[in-house]
Amino acid sequence: MVAYKSKVVERIHLPSKERRTKALEEAGYNAFNLPADDVFIDLLTDSGTGAMSDDQWAALLQGDEAYAGSASFDRLESAVADVMGFDRVVPAHQGRGAENVLYGSLLSEGDVALNNTHFDTTRAHVSNQGADPVDCPVAGAHDPATNEPFKGDFSLERARAVVDEVGAERVPLVILTITNNSTAGQPVSVANTRRVRAFADEIDATFVIDACRFAENAYFVTRREDEFADARVPEVAREQLGLADALVMSGKKDGLANVGGFVATDDEALFERCKQRAILYEGFPTYGGMAGRDVAAMAVGLREAVEEAYIEDRVEQVRELGAMLEEAGVPVYTPTGGHAVYLDAGATFPDIPAEQFPGQALVCELYREGGVRGVELGSFAFPETDRPELVRLAVPRRTYHREHFEHVVETAEAVLENRQEVSGLEIVSNPAVPELRHFSAALEPL
Numbered sequence: 001m002v003a004y005k006s007k008v009v010e011r012i013h014l015p016s017k018e019r020r021t022k023a024l025e026e027a028g029y030n031a032f033n034l035p036a037d038d039v040f041i042d043l044l045t046d047s048g049t050g051a052m053s054d055d056q057w058a059a060l061l062q063g064d065e066a067y068a069g070s071a072s073f074d075r076l077e078s079a080v081a082d083v084m085g086f087d088r089v090v091p092a093h094q095g096r097g098a099e100n101v102l103y104g105s106l107l108s109e110g111d112v113a114l115n116n117t118h119f120d121t122t123r124a125h126v127s128n129q130g131a132d133p134v135d136c137p138v139a140g141a142h143d144p145a146t147n148e149p150f151k152g153d154f155s156l157e158r159a160r161a162v163v164d165e166v167g168a169e170r171v172p173l174v175i176l177t178i179t180n181n182s183t184a185g186q187p188v189s190v191a192n193t194r195r196v197r198a199f200a201d202e203i204d205a206t207f208v209i210d211a212c213r214f215a216e217n218a219y220f221v222t223r224r225e226d227e228f229a230d231a232r233v234p235e236v237a238r239e240q241l242g243l244a245d246a247l248v249m250s251g252k253k254d255g256l257a258n259v260g261g262f263v264a265t266d267d268e269a270l271f272e273r274c275k276q277r278a279i280l281y282e283g284f285p286t287y288g289g290m291a292g293r294d295v296a297a298m299a300v301g302l303r304e305a306v307e308e309a310y311i312e313d314r315v316e317q318v319r320e321l322g323a324m325l326e327e328a329g330v331p332v333y334t335p336t337g338g339h340a341v342y343l344d345a346g347a348t349f350p351d352i353p354a355e356q357f358p359g360q361a362l363v364c365e366l367y368r369e370g371g372v373r374g375v376e377l378g379s380f381a382f383p384e385t386d387r388p389e390l391v392r393l394a395v396p397r398r399t400y401h402r403e404h405f406e407h408v409v410e411t412a413e414a415v416l417e418n419r420q421e422v423s424g425l426e427i428v429s430n431p432a433v434p435e436l437r438h439f440s441a442a443l444e445p446l
């Protein structure tokens with residue numbers, strides 16, 4: 001059911017093919033370096049790129065810019081308490097700021113952090129504390145073709161094997177990322193979350209949920225987990241999040257805001273530690289690197305994220321894009337995730353080996369062919385890991401419509417048709433931080 005109409009619009013245009021080819025070359029064949037003006041349909045990320053509601057824009061005007069004790073912070077605190085069930089909030093400028101605050105408070109040199117799958121900024125922040133990030137995805141998580149309901153789950157088996165190897169005292173932190181962005185946006189069941197809670201208790205670790213896409217995850221739970229077949233999204237969200245000791249949140253996803261993030265917890269001691277670190281890195285703990293108006297917009301967005309009409313429209317729209325692509329014969333990861341469709345570049349370009357980045361080749365061709373921007377999540381973004389060659393088409397919230405998707409599908413079909421002419425790529429310049437190379441490295445076609 002359609003849940004919105006437009007009040008403000010933004011012009012977009014498709015640059016000529018000649019311009020697109022030139023832009024690609026100038027960008028070093030890295031879509032992060034493309035000027036957004038040269039992009040027609042931008043599916044690079046769902047982070048901070050969605051449309052805010054009229055209520056959120058109204059909240060912007062009412063934002064309280066007081067340095068300390070801002071009324072906008074009170075609105076955020078009450079939204080986090082109502083929607084997520086936690087009483088203590090430390091705001092941060094965005095998710096990775098919150099990761100720095102929280103993981104910097106929980107980890108030391110030589111520790112090990114377990115996660116269903118670390119998102120790239122999470123991995124980098126864990127490493128930055130001198131700790132070792134270890135992924136524990138379930139078997140089949142990286143198989144694009146199996147049709148299981150909760151491929152985002154955390155593997156207790158793998159986690160136990162790590163603990164047996166390194167000792168429980170070296171594992172002070174267990175993280176659950178919902179939905180699991182680095183595993184094709186797949187959801188995590190509440191049953192699995194309960195088991196992770198029990199496991200964290202067993203090894204005396206802090207249990208953190210990365211809640212970026214908590215509302216999308218809760219929607220999947222209502223559709224796929226029998227126990228919650230009659231439950232509403234807000235109830236599921238509170239039940240699942242309530243199992244954690246702390247949340248780390250990017251408001252740019254299910255906060256429906258253009259910027260912002262926070263840590264939430266009920267643990268008084270952890271709250272105090274996070275607050276002190278936040279003052280150093282983010283700002284006074286009632287604004288945390290955000291303008292008061294952005295805090296206010298995020299507070300409204302959090303409440304909208306669990307509204308039934310919104311969340312159904314959102315997840316079903318992404319599912320529809322996946323179904324349209326699949327129907328057109330484009331290889332996609334199944335089932336479709338909550339925020340994005342993940343294309344299977346390995347199946348699209350079987351003749352391009354992993355070391356020539358078939359995913360990045362697909363990103364470049366989608367742009368060259370139709371001005372569509374996606375992002376590679378395969379051997380280019382995750383060197384030395386055994387992952388499928390995926391390209392993520394992330395759908396910004398409340399932004400695109402069926403006509404935009406039809407263009408995306410036609411573009412992908414055209415790329416598929418000309419696949420014999422596409423070559424792999426090689427890296428010609430690399431940045432200093434290897435974990436983040438895909439954001440800025442330059443490439444050339446072979």
Ligand code: F0G
Nearest residue numbers: 045047094095096119121181212250252
């Ligand atoms: N955790 C997860 C699971 C994320 O997906 C992201 C961001 C972050 C943390 C960091 O949040 O961007 O606000 O600093 N993901 C974006 C993406 C960038 O495109 O998937 P941030």
